[in-house]
């Protein structure tokens with residue numbers, strides 16, 4: 001499968017991914033290098049000795065997850081662009097992924113891009129936290145992206161286009177566009193609760209499951225804060241209208 005499509009399968013990924021407990025502890029390297037090739041810069045660049053010794057140069061690199069501290073040095077040394085550092089301890093709802101990026105222009109720190117999965121399909125909106133471009137010996141630049149935590153093992157590329165435009169409906173329950181939210185923020189509405197009350201975002205049946213996170217990203221972008229610093233709004237269980245007769249007269253309604 002991998003040989004035919006170039007896309008790692010879940011079996012491939014199981015071999016190179018640490019357990020949930022290690023992932024939750026902090027940054028760790030995940031080396032998605034699945035073939036026996038004569039290559040070793042990952043091993044020689046890791047001064048912590050976190051990559052197990054390659055007895056034969058064709059051996060596949062294996063990380064000792066207890067030794068790796070997620071510094072990311074190996075990312076920019078890998079000619080195969082096969083190394084990622086995942087940090088699930090970044091915030092309650094987000095993970096940070098450090099990844100190689102060899103295109104120009106480089107993204108701007110603080111901007112939003114579209115996170116892509118291993119097949120190149122868009123899966124989320126992601127914030128560019130940091131761009132490291134050492135320019136030493138033509139090392140590959142490393143971009144740190146903030147993504148929803150549940151996608152920490154899914155996002156592996158990104159596109160510079162932010163696929164959310166002003167016309168994108170971000171609250172499907174109340175049909176509110178991103179442009180309307182941006183206008184409210186420009187007018188001075190600075191909290192999720194204020195935006196909920198003025199726009200009705202988050203008051204529909206889904207109770208803000210989708211729009212909440214997107215509005216928080218927009219507020220974070222406008223105020224220069226992290227998404228985790230934006231206070232979420234209060235969710236209440238969905239209600240359905242009932243007739244008063246049901247309370248007083250025992251009207252039978254299934």
Ligand code: SF4
Pocket residue numbers: 028029045046047048049050051063067068069070071072073074075085
């Ligand atoms: S992230 Fe740092 S410590 Fe971990 S394998 Fe790469 S170079 Fe070594």
Ligand code: SF4
Pocket residue numbers: 031033039040041042043061077078079080081082083
């Ligand atoms: S440097 Fe990159 S491509 Fe080469 S063996 Fe290490 S992970 Fe694989």
